[in-house]
Amino acid sequence: MTHNDRWVSIREARQETSVGKTVEVRGWVRTRRDSKAGFSFVELNDGSCFGNLQVVAPGELDNYAEEVQKLTAGCSVVVVGKIEASPAKGQATELHAQSVRVLGWCDGETYPLQKKRHSFEKLREWAHLRxxxxxxxxxxxxxxxxxxxxxxxxxxxxxxxxxxxxxxxxxxxxxxxxxxxxxxxxxxxxxxxxxxxxxxxxxxxxxxxxxxxxxxxxxxxxxxxxxxxxxxxxxxxxxxxxxxxxxxxxxxxxxxxxxxxxxxxxxxxxxxxxxxxxxxxxxxxxxxxxxxxxxxxxxxxxxxxxxxxxxxxxxxxxxxxxxxxxxxxxxxxxxxxxxxxxxxxxxxxxxxxxxxxxxxxxxxxxxxxxxxxxxxxxxxxxxxxxxxxxxxxxxxxxxxxxxxxxxxxxxxxxxxxxxxxxxxxxxxxxxxxxxxxxxxxxxxxxxxxxxxxxxxxxxxxxxxxxx
The missing domain is CATH 3.30.930.10 (Bira Bifunctional Protein; Domain 2)
Structure with a gap:
């Protein structure tokens, strides 16, 4: 339970029934990539489901250059925006961000869970992160x-x-x-x-x-x-x-x-x-x-x-x-x-x-x-x-x-x-x-x-x- 009625899990945000709703999601960044059109795609996950929620963060956000474009895997964020039907294959929805607030930065140089695949044996050494x-x-x-x-x-x-x-x-x-x-x-x-x-x-x-x-x-x-x-x-x-x-x-x-x-x-x-x-x-x-x-x-x-x-x-x-x-x-x-x-x-x-x-x-x-x-x-x-x-x-x-x-x-x-x-x-x-x-x-x-x-x-x- 939360006092914030807009806060939903990413599992709920990914459902087609959420299209048209203005919601708040909280989670950890999996990936971020910039578009030549002046916005960023941020893949977000909060553990509530397997799939990520794609966040479309426009360049007009106040903290776009200072924070959004510096997000790396592992950063934690709060995003408020509107759920829209996604044109991308394999996902029903995406979140068009109205604000992105960074809660915790992640040291990209030392964060062990990078894109490279790690063996399960190696991941046991990082049981607190796996x-x-x-x-x-x-x-x-x-x-x-x-x-x-x-x-x-x-x-x-x-x-x-x-x-x-x-x-x-x-x-x-x-x-x-x-x-x-x-x-x-x-x-x-x-x-x-x-x-x-x-x-x-x-x-x-x-x-x-x-x-x-x-x-x-x-x-x-x-x-x-x-x-x-x-x-x-x-x-x-x-x-x-x-x-x-x-x-x-x-x-x-x-x-x-x-x-x-x-x-x-x-x-x-x-x-x-x-x-x-x-x-x-x-x-x-x-x-x-x-x-x-x-x-x-x-x-x-x-x-x-x-x-x-x-x-x-x-x-x-x-x-x-x-x-x-x-x-x-x-x-x-x-x-x-x-x-x-x-x-x-x-x-x-x-x-x-x-x-x-x-x-x-x-x-x-x-x-x-x-x-x-x-x-x-x-x-x-x-x-x-x-x-x-x-x-x-x-x-x-x-x-x-x-x-x-x-x-x-x-x-x-x-x-x-x-x-x-x-x-x-x-x-x-x-x-x-x-x-x-x-x-x-x-x-x-x-x-x-x-x-x-x-x-x-x-x-x-x-x-x-x-x-």
């Missing part, structure tokens, strides 16, 4: 749309949004790849040679950054029925691949009285909603990704939206892979986790569309997943899509007290630390299920960006915590 580029502006708007769709989907389906702790004493995944949080003077302890005593620590025990809010979400699901958590999670995995981050965002719904089949239906509807909204609400940005980043991405997303998800057990998938005559880098055997190359074969070559794999071996899945009647598998599910492989992972949770205790003992977990979790099975246990979607994986899939570090504003990876 959102001003076409690519990262588009990524940010798509990321925002996905976040909006996530909240809208769950709110419309009567889920409650809860906030789970960032600091935790439990390891949800049991993998041990956690960042320790402490207020102890570790340098002082190292110099003194004394052992670390966590009874002196802030929480009087070892604590870590969370890898998942699932376990805490289960407590509220078993009271309120339908909940979801959406926030930052952390994994201390020393991986420098294009698919891994140390800090990332996860959305994790949890539903009481749900079994695996219910969970699968929810995941399919959820993913289709996200993709549909991106295709419909971010058409200009998606056209850019189609043309400049990942040709075919729009068709790929459309097919996922339109096709029913095929269901296949892990065992059936292993049989398909073993009989495929494909040369995989990682060997295929029952009991081993599937790799991205296996998942992509199943979706892209075998099925030709999205697949939900179920019933994984219990030995490769966490303790909280429900053990099946065969005693060998668990009620797990992974949603696989063409182009990336796994995008959602989830399961029906183990609601039987005796089975949960046995699984926790097999995982060598400290039963005292998880006493509160066990209580959920002691006091009115019910079947329940949920899943997790990594926000950055989703953004990467929708945009076709090759590296996950380019779909989060400030990536955190091994050896890198800048900005």
């Amino acid at each position: 959102a001003r580029t076409n690519t990262f502006g588009a990524v940010t708007r798509v990321r925002n749309q996905i976040c909006d769709s996530i909240h809208n989907f769950f709110q419309e389906n009567e889920f409650y949004y809860i906030q789970t702790p960032i600091i935790t004493a439990s390891d949800c995944e049991g993998a041990g790849e956690m960042f320790r949080v402490t207020s102890l003077d570790l340098d002082g302890l190292a110099k003194s040679g004394r052992p670390v005593n966590y009874e002196w620590d802030f929480f009087n025990k070892p604590t870590y950054l969370t890898v998942s809010g699932q376990l805490e979400a289960e407590t509220y699901a078993t009271a309120l029925g339908r909940v979801y958590t959406f926030g930052p999670t952390f994994r201390a995995e020393n991986s420098n691949t294009s698919r891994h981050l140390a800090e990332f965002w996860m959305v994790e719904p949890e539903v009481a009285f749900f079994e695996l089949a219910d969970n699968m239906r929810l995941a399919e509807a959820f993913l289709k909603r996200i993709l549909t909204d991106c295709l419909q609400q971010c058409d200009e940005d998606m056209t850019f990704f189609e043309q400049r980043i990942a040709p075919g991405v729009i068709e790929q997303l459309t097919r996922v939206v339109e096709q029913p998800f095929e269901h296949m057990t892990y065992t059936a998938a292993i049989e398909v892979l073993e009989g495929s005559n494909e040369s995989f880098e990682y060997p295929i055997r029952w009991g081993a986790d599937l790799q991205a190359e296996h998942e992509r074969y199943l979706t892209e070559k075998h099925v030709g569309g999205p697949v939900i794999l179920t019933d994984y071996p219990s030995t490769i899945k966490p303790f909280y997943m429900r053990v099946s009647d065969d005693g060998k598998t668990v009620a797990a599910m992974d949603v696989l899509v063409p182009g990336v492989g796994e995008i959602i992972g989830g399961s029906q949770r183990e609601e039987r007290l005796d089975v949960l205790r046995r699984r926790m003992q097999e995982a060598e977990l400290d039963m005292d630390e998880y006493a509160w979790y066990v209580d959920l099975r002691r006091f009115g246990t019910v079947p329940h299920a949920g899943f997790g979607l990594g926000l950055e994986r989703a953004v990467q899939y929708v945009t076709g960006m090759a590296n996950i570090r380019d779909v989060i504003p400030f990536p955190r990876t091994p050896g890198n915590a800048d900005f």
